[in-house]
Amino acid sequence: MARLTLDDLKKIKEKQKATFTLREGGYRAKVTVHMGTCGIAAGARDIMTALMDEISQAKVEDVIATTSGCAGLCAREPMVTVEIMNKPPVKYGELTDAKIREIFKEHIIGGNPVEKYALVVGSETTY
C-alpha cells in the first residue's frame, strides 16, 4: 500500500553523504515551538509546518526545529522561542504563518530579532 520506496530513501542517503559532515559543528539556531494543548488549539502545528517549510526552502542544515510544552502564557499562543547560539533567547507570541516566515528570514537567518512580535528577550536557554 505504501508508496514510500526504499529507492527514494537510498537516493537521499547518497545525496546527504556530501553535506552531512557540515552538521558536525553543531547548530546556529534552535527554534522551539510551544505545543501544549493551548498552543495546538491556537495553531502551533501550522507555525511548525511553516517553519519547516522555510528551513527546507532555505536549505539550511544547522537550524533545529523542536517542540516543547506550554510556556505558561496560554493567551499569547502560538508562541516560539528562538535561540541563536551565544545570544539571549527571544520569545515570540500570537504568531501567524506570515509572522513566523518573517522571523525566520530576519532573526533566524539574518540575526536581528523582530522586536514588534517579541514578548520577551532573555530568560533561560536550553543549550
Add this chain to the structure above:
Amino acid sequence: MQDLSLHILDIAENSITAGADRIKIRIVEDIGANLFLMEISDNGRGMDKEMFEHASDPFYTTRTTRKVGLGIPLLAQSAKDCNGNLKINTEKGKGTTITATFQHDHIDRKPLGDIEKTMIVLIASNPDIDFILEHSRNSDLYILDTSEIKKELGDVPINNMEVIKIIKDDISAWLNQVNNMIE
C-alpha cells in the same frame, strides 16, 4: 481543537513528556460498524493510581506552568459529543494507551484533518522517538513505521527535510487514495 488530528498531536505530546521512545497512533474507520476509533499508545512512564484517577479532571495537571490540563478532557468531550467515549489504560513504568471512539457518521464528529502534518511535526521535532501510524478504512490498511525508515537511512537523520517531505507525501497519497474511493 478543530479536528481530530490536532487531538492526536496533543495526546502524543503527553507521551513525549512521559519519556516514551515508541509511540503508536492507530486510527480505525469501520464504516460498516459506524465506528471511528483513534488510539495513541506509548511506552512512557505510565501513570500511578492517583494520576490515572485524575487524568480526566481539567483541574489536575502535573506541570507547574499553569493550573489546568485540558488535553484529555477536551478529547473526552469530543468523543462523548459523538456517542463515543474515552478509555485510558495505563501501567506505571510500562506505558499508557488512550483510546477514543466516535460514531463515524455523527454530525458533530470532527473530521480527521491533516494527519500528515501531525505526523511530520512529531517526527521532525522528535527524531529519537519511533512513531508508527496505522490507519485503516474498512479493509484498506496503511502503516508507516519510522524505525524501519531509520534503518534504511543509516547516518542520515530522519528529520532531514527531504526525508520529512517524502514521509508527508506518502501519507497524503494514502489519504487521497482512500478518500477518493467509492464506498
